[in-house]
Amino acid sequence: MLSDRYEVGEVIGRGGMASVYRGRDLTLGREVAIKILESDLAADATFRTRFRLEAQAASRMSHPTIVRVYDAGEDVETDADGTTRAVPYIVMELVSGQTLKEIIAAGPVSIDDAIHYTDGILEALEYSHRAGVVHRDIKPGNVMVTSAGQVKVMDFGIARAVSDSSSTVAETTQILGTAAYFSPEQAKGEPVDSRADVYSAGVVLYELLTGRPPFRGESPVAVAYQHVSETPVAPSEIVDTVPRSLDAVVLRALAKDPYQRYQDAGSFRAALDATRDGRTPSRKQVGALTSELYGANPRQAAETARSLRQLSTDTTMRRTQAGPPAAWIWAGIAVIAVVLISVLFWVLNNRPGTTVPDNARVVPDVVTMTWDRANELMFEQDLDTERLDERNDQIAEGNVIRTDPAAGTTVAPGQLVKVYVSTGQKMSTVPTLAGLSTDAATTALTSAGLTLGAVTTRNDPDLTADTVISADPAEGSEIAVGSAVNLVVASGKVTLVDVVGYTAEAAQRALSADTLKLVPTIVEDPGCPANPGRPTVAAQSLAPGDVPIHSTVELTVCTGR
Template sequence: MASVFRGYDLTLGRPVAIKILDSALAADSSFRTRFRLEAQAASRMSSATIVRVYDAGEDSEVDDAGERHPIPFIVMELVGGRLLKDIIAAGPVPVPDAIRYVDGILEALEYSHRAGVVHRDIKPGNVMVTPSGQVKVMDFGIARAVSDSSSTVAETTSILGTAAYFSPEQAKGDVVDARADLYSTGVVLYELLTGQQPFRGDTPVAVAYQHVSEAPLAPSEVVDTVPRALDAVVLRALAKDPFQRFPDAAAFRETLDAAASGSSPSRRQVDTLANSLYGPDPKQAAETARSLRQLSSDPTMKRTQPGPPAAWIWAGVAVLAVLLISVLIWVLTMRPGSVIPSGSRIVPDVIGMVYDDANQTLAGKDLLAHREDEASETVPEGDVIRTDPVAGISVARDSQVTVYVSRGPETVKVPALVGLSRAQAQTALDDAGLALGQVRREEDPDKEADVVLSSSANEGDEVAKGTVVDLVVATGTVTVVDLTSNFSLDDAKKALEDLKLKVTVQDDDSCPATDPRSVKSQSAGPGDVPIHSEVTLVSCSGAAGKGGD
């Protein structure tokens, strides 16, 4: 994709790395525009785990024929160390080091995803480890610039170089969000633990097919020294359905750290998790196989149904060839400037901008911005999520472009929970789009068992959808102490009445009374007793010196 040179910033007096893009990519004007915007987005990120982007621009050169060609470049932080790809190639990576490397990648993703930047090409070749052990992730935004300028899996793969770390949604050409980065990180973790990628094939499309349709072996089945606790982490990260993966990089990091120091699940538990994540979906598998076969002549993929007659195939190939040649001739003969009529405008890319900047950019193109706010879990509040029409579409001058702006995560109101039973509170939380967290039990002399006493969020509070709410519920019991020692009868009665228990006193004239009167025995306790229950206290009431046997 690029050549990288060591440079020196004369203004700021520091060494830098200068990445100059390949001439084939530089010739694509749409790619240059996308590349510039993505570099700007990446430059806003400042994290110890991300290679900083200092600047981006475009130079030009004149060839022997006198034609001028653009040369896009990025100026980045110069980082010393080794690529994670080279560390893996050098031999087995100890499990603690593998966890540390992946933790660094997830720290970078946690930061970038909060900034609304999805990497899209997490792989060992894009991760460096400095001599001090610091993990550095690089090339944020470049993968998006490439993929948005390519139309198929085959084209994108030919530029990115490998499909081994593709998420299933990237392989299928579906919408990609932050969870695609978590899948790719899961592939990197798998390779660090086992020394091999979970899916391998003769062609990129064959590998993409496996990402979509096949279940990986658990790492411990490949290398028996891998802790089984990490099997569950890897299998969750490699779930085909993005909604079954970790919800974000922070959750992935937390689970990974817990697995590194926690107990191992049983083999049956790992198998159960694998079945739930990779259960067969014949319809989806058939559709995916059919679409992927259209992108490649991979001989490893066999037809499951008879194909059309050979004559039809050759006729179709001939028609397609004629169409392609016609389009090629039209492109080569098309004059610059004839593509866009004077009364038309190309919708610019304003994704990631704040609304005011997007409005000014559209106004500069003689287009009218219409703002629509909507909730987003991944795009920071106030930033543009998308536009309608999308960037690159030709529209009439003074056309209206709807700009969808993030208002942050969707919020909901906390329902009334206090006084409900635990089951009713669970239903109320589910209906509100909230999650039940920890449930702690606490004594209350007036509340039946499992009645909610308090919650971690107050009724009516506006919280993000999916927020976890902890509850405190009543035990339905109170604790009665031993009243037969160090308690007078009056003190014992008061202690029980404070617990709102019914107290009955029974005199026993078989033993001499004391002054003050004491408690000989109690009908309940010491220990937990149901609320509002009755406790009988037995007290000696006989004459002094009368005592029993």
């Protein structure tokens, strides 16, 4: 039991940083997934603080393609020797299905499915980036696919908590274990933005198309080096059924320079959708794009170098014409050297200064960071801060919207910087909907600033058709205004079983049970021979299947000789 509220059940998944358990929220009476952090991470107080803040920020996001984070907390566990240790956990939506990692491992994925899965990931990223949340750890293991084919991305905010609490890139790599999906800027330990998620989504698309990531190595460091410096092989060169139109999309998403990638998830989705219209670039066009994004092909450069070395050591080749006099050659080299030195001297002496004077400070860019992190950075720059709360639907609660003066402005030490912090989206409470009709429930949702989501039917022996049985999120839940609430409504029917051949008593008992609550009546038929000592049902007035609740079912029992 965690925090006297969450009942922890069996393990349903394990990862490098946490284990996931099936659980139950005893307060709201719903099934949940509970992720409990490993003890080595839990021992880091800085990590626990960042983890809680990032998980709370992720909990503000509500979208069909994102696994909901319901709660984040910390409990205390006492060991056998009496020592206590923190147990950080998060409570998430319980999703039934497979991870994308399991789907890829099971065998080749069709082109249409690869596009569908990637589009779902990008839809989630498009929403999260608008909310100011960068995932930082997009990989097949963090993507669920339900039995209905719905894509759901999980672990938003957790990667940032880990990376912000790690002092080195090596530690971050060790914790996350996902170097195969790093962006080049993550591999180099540089600050990242939403375009890092675009790159990782491109890696996932590459693996869906080819069955393997674009870069592989014996260690995470080797893979990280390839992300920074190597040119990926076009997917169609690995699997010839991949259309070249997807080559162009993947190569653009995997550009080393963030400014050469798709600048947001929406642009990536649009390019992916455009591949369906049948337009296919030529092999020459794909090669030109590769050259533009990655420079000269490394394999071609290696072949050229090998050929030059062979020519320089081949003593069988002879000149077919006389060369210029040696004096002219050395004079030309001397002139070129003088010109190059002069140009270099001019460039070094005319380059603008890039250092900031000791008596000045530059306002750091803290947009989308948490208030605590922004305040730390301002303090490090010897700047004073004033927090101003402001509602914002695009930036998650507790994250910075903007600063005044703006980022990059040069100011004096001790300058007061106003930091505008988001109070998040306007929230609403899911009203009581059970027992209402669908129309009445829709009216109640509209009054609360919410919308009607998916409506599914379920048989219930007590409720008339179109009566609401339950809602998801449950009544009393706090969710963002404009969010959709899914309903389960009664069908007004129950499923009648075939009781022909039952004894009359057993058939009546089965039909009047609490799960059906039908009304059985016995009709005697003297026209057919009775079964002595064991009257059995020869026919029933309603065929097996769904029938209206409280229906009367006539059971024919033979009474003839």
